[in-house]
Amino acid sequence: MKLATYRSGGHTKVGLVHAGGGLLFDLASASKRAGKPNPAFNSMLDLVDHGDAALDEASSLFEHYRDDQDLCSAVGDSEILAPLPEPRQMRDGMSFPVHIVQGPIGHLKLKARQAGDMAELARLQAAPLPELPEVYRKQPIYYITNRFNVQGPNTTVKWPRYSQVMDYELEFGIITKNRGANISAANARDHIFGYTIFNDFSARDAQRLEMEGRLGPAKGKSFDGGNVLGPWIVTPDEIGDPYKLKMEARVNGEVRSQGTTEGMLFSFEEIIAHVTRDETLMPGEFIGSGTVGNGCGLELGWYLEHGDSVELEVENIGVLKNRVERRVA
Numbered sequence: 001m002k003l004a005t006y007r008s009g010g011h012t013k014v015g016l017v018h019a020g021g022g023l024l025f026d027l028a029s030a031s032k033r034a035g036k037p038n039p040a041f042n043s044m045l046d047l048v049d050h051g052d053a054a055l056d057e058a059s060s061l062f063e064h065y066r067d068d069q070d071l072c073s074a075v076g077d078s079e080i081l082a083p084l085p086e087p088r089q090m091r092d093g094m095s096f097p098v099h100i101v102q103g104p105i106g107h108l109k110l111k112a113r114q115a116g117d118m119a120e121l122a123r124l125q126a127a128p129l130p131e132l133p134e135v136y137r138k139q140p141i142y143y144i145t146n147r148f149n150v151q152g153p154n155t156t157v158k159w160p161r162y163s164q165v166m167d168y169e170l171e172f173g174i175i176t177k178n179r180g181a182n183i184s185a186a187n188a189r190d191h192i193f194g195y196t197i198f199n200d201f202s203a204r205d206a207q208r209l210e211m212e213g214r215l216g217p218a219k220g221k222s223f224d225g226g227n228v229l230g231p232w233i234v235t236p237d238e239i240g241d242p243y244k245l246k247m248e249a250r251v252n253g254e255v256r257s258q259g260t261t262e263g264m265l266f267s268f269e270e271i272i273a274h275v276t277r278d279e280t281l282m283p284g285e286f287i288g289s290g291t292v293g294n295g296c297g298l299e300l301g302w303y304l305e306h307g308d309s310v311e312l313e314v315e316n317i318g319v320l321k322n323r324v325e326r327r328v329a
Helices: 027-033 044-065 097-115 118-126 204-212 268-275
Strands: 002-008 011-018 023-026 072-074 089-093 142-144 155-159 170-176 192-200 227-234 246-251 254-260 285-288 309-314 318-326
Touching: 002 023, 002 044, 011 027, 011 044, 023 027, 023 044, 027 044, 097 118, 097 204, 170 246, 170 309, 192 268, 192 285, 192 309, 192 318, 227 318, 268 285
Parallel strands: 089 285, 155 318
Antiparallel strands: 002 011, 002 227, 011 023, 023 072, 089 142, 170 192, 170 285, 192 227, 246 254, 246 309, 309 318
């Protein structure tokens, strides 16, 4: 099933998305109508915490009351929020080899452009791509980002004042369920609640300086509203093969990036196994895939401008759309 967090009639609700993505079914109101109000439907985090039994009840309520028009809202008439507005943790990986190799070169090209060094830029553009550093094959690599900086689809991402170079990143990710530690990759699927799209907006000039210090990223990624999730969460039974999904990024309707979820160095199951080595995974965490190859302006040398509209589409999930604007000084 597809699950959304939305605001309608002045209330924040959890809804089951149906009718081809056009309608939202109010789960909390449906449980009240059934005479058994369920706190699992108070928020998406509550739903995650209540596990499979709550998902089964959501499915049952929908089958019973799906024709009750007062329990349904049009997606277009509702404010769709981030499906998980405040994850318990946010980790983002580096899983796609092409991006891993091209990203650092993109930073060097950005530095050359900013310095006006056209000879160095030409050298970098002519040089063959280096080999993938072996560390990325040895274990999953990820960083922790600010879980309080999340916003959802159809919102405006405010460009941080300290940056002149704004970028999008085409990613998808998982929401976790079932607390656990030392989880094997074979059992990790039991800890995946669902999948969503992630736009890891990045202040590239700030990130470049941070990475020279060999720590971060921090302000390159952490600014209000810079972590965008949505439009909803798709449960594993509906996603199909999560490692064979088409991905596309569009800016102002023009295709900038295309790829697939295939080719991750480590699956989400393997990432969970690594993360939980003597560390407890909590339900309601977000783990990002990292950027698909050629899935950002850093790799293409093609950055965002004030007023740009960015759409990320992942097959079987949907479209995550946002606008970027510079802040008024």
